[in-house]
Amino acid sequence: MLVLLSDGAGLTARQCATLLARAGHQVEAVSPDPFCLCRLTRHVRAVHRVPALGDDPFGWLDGTLDIAARRGAALLLPVQEQVAVMSLALDRIEAAGLLTAVPGFGALAQVQDKVTAFRTLARVGLPQPRAVVATSRAELEAAGNLPAFVKTPVGTASAGICRVSSQAELRQLAARYELDGAFEGGVLVQQPVSGPLVMVQSVFTHGELVAFHACQRVREGACGGASHKLGLQLPEAREHIARLGAVLNWHGALSADVILGAEGPQFIDINPRLVEPVNAHLSGVDLTGALVEVARSGAARPRPAGSRGRPGVRTHQLLLAVLGAAREGGRLAVARELRDAALHRGYYRHSLEELTPGRRSLREIVTRGRDYPADAGELRPARGDPLATLPITVAALATLVRPAVWRRFADGGIGAYSLTPAAWHQLTAAWPDARAPSTDPAALRGAATTARSG
Secondary structure, eight states, X not given: OEEEESOSSSHHHHHHHHHHHHTTOEEEEEESOTTOGGGSSTTOSEEEEOOOTTTOHHHHHHHHHHHHHHHTOSXXXXXXXXHHHHHHTHHHHHHTTOBOOOOOHHHHTTTSSHHHHHHHHHHXXXXXXXXXXXXXXXXXXXXXXXXXXXXXXXXXXXXXXXXXXSHHHHHHHHHHHHXXXXXXXXXXXXXXXXXXXXXXXXXXXXXXXXXXXXXXXXXXXXXXXXXXXXXXXXXXXXXXXXXXXXXXXXXXXXXXXXEEETTEEEEEEEESSOOOOHHHHHTTOOHHHHHHHHHHHSOOOOOOTTOOOOTTOEEEOHHHHHHHHHHHHHHHHHHHXXXXXXXXXXXXXXXXXXXXXXXXXXXXXXXXXXXXXXXXXXXXOOTTOGGGGHHHHHHHHHHHHOGGGHHHHHHHHHHHHOOOHHHHHHHHHHOTTOOOOOSOHHHHHHHHHHHHHO
C-alpha cells in the first residue's frame, strides 16, 4: 500500500517512514522543505513540495490531495500538526478516496491549543500543575508565584513557552505580549513541578484505547526534544489518557507530556498526533501499525491488558544530541558527544539509534535483556541506506566548525510543519460549528461525533 506522510521534515515522519517501509508499505511524503529528513533515506520513495502548513493550511491541503491523486496513494497518514487541517477537512479526504485516522475537529479543538487543553484536562479531571489563564497585561503581572512557565496557546517544540524567574522578567514579557496582541486568547501561567518528563503515546479508535506506550526523556536535546529515552510502564498515565480519549471520543493518535512528580503524573502538554514511535516499537508496541490499522478498518484490536510492551529499552537520536551539545557547550561538547556515541559509553551504553535503527531484532533485545552488548552495527543504518547518516554527518561537521549553526538545523525542520497562531485561527474560523467549548463531558463526546460525521 502506498502511504503518503503528511510531513517529511520532522523526526516523527522520519521514524514512521522506517517502520512503515519495513512493514512492507511504499512510503512517500509531502513537505515545503526540498532537503528535509525524509528525502535522505531509502525508506521514502519521493518527497513532494507543498505550501507550508503555517503559511497556508488550506493550500497545504489542496497540494497534498492533488499529489495523493496523481501518485495513487491509498492512505494519508498524519505525522505532524497537519492533523488539524486534516481533521477539519475529513470529508474532502474521504471523498478523494483516501484512508486516514484523525479525530473529529470538535475533539481536536479541545486540546490543540494550550489554554483550551488546560481547561479540558480540568473538566475531565486529569492531574496537572497549578495554573491560571491571564487575559491582560495586568493579570499576567499578578499571575502568581515565580518561577513559572508562561505559555501562549499555539506553539511547537517549546515555541511560545517562556520560563520566568523574576517579577522584572514577568513585566517585560507582559509588555511584549500586550504589543503583540497575545492576550486575545489568553496565556497560560503554569507552576513548575519537579520530576522527570515522560512522553505518553497512544492510539484510539472511536474513544477506545488500542495502543499505549510511555518513555522517559533521559536527556534533552535541541529545542526541548528528547535525545535519549527510556521505555517505561506507567499504568496510572495509561488510565488517565484512556479516560481523556473516551470523553473526547478520540480517533487516531494522541500524545502527551507529563511530569512524574511527588503526587504522580502531572499533564503539562497535549499533542493530538503521533510522536517519535521507535522507542515504542523496540519496546514491543507498534503505534504506527496500530494507526495504520485504524485508518484502514476504522478499528483496531486493543492490546491485552497484560501485554503492554517491555520497559527498560533505551534509545537515542544522535542528531538531537549533537545539536543540543552545540547549544550548551560548543565545539568541545560536540566532540565529546560524538566520541561517546562512537565508543557506546555514557548515555549511549546499551542504547539504540532511533533515526537509523540497526538490524538487531526486538527478539534479540528481549532475549538478552537489559545487558545486551552494544556494537557498532547498532548505530549504523540498515544495509542499502547510505544517505541515512548524512544529516548527522553534516550537523556534526557544521557544529564543530561553528556551533551557533545548531539553531539553523533545529529551526528549519520545525518551520516546515508547525501550526502557527494565524493558521490555527484560519481553521477555527472555517469550522462551521465554531462556538465556545462546552463544559459538559457528554457534550464534548457529542461534538466530536458531530464533527466527524459532518
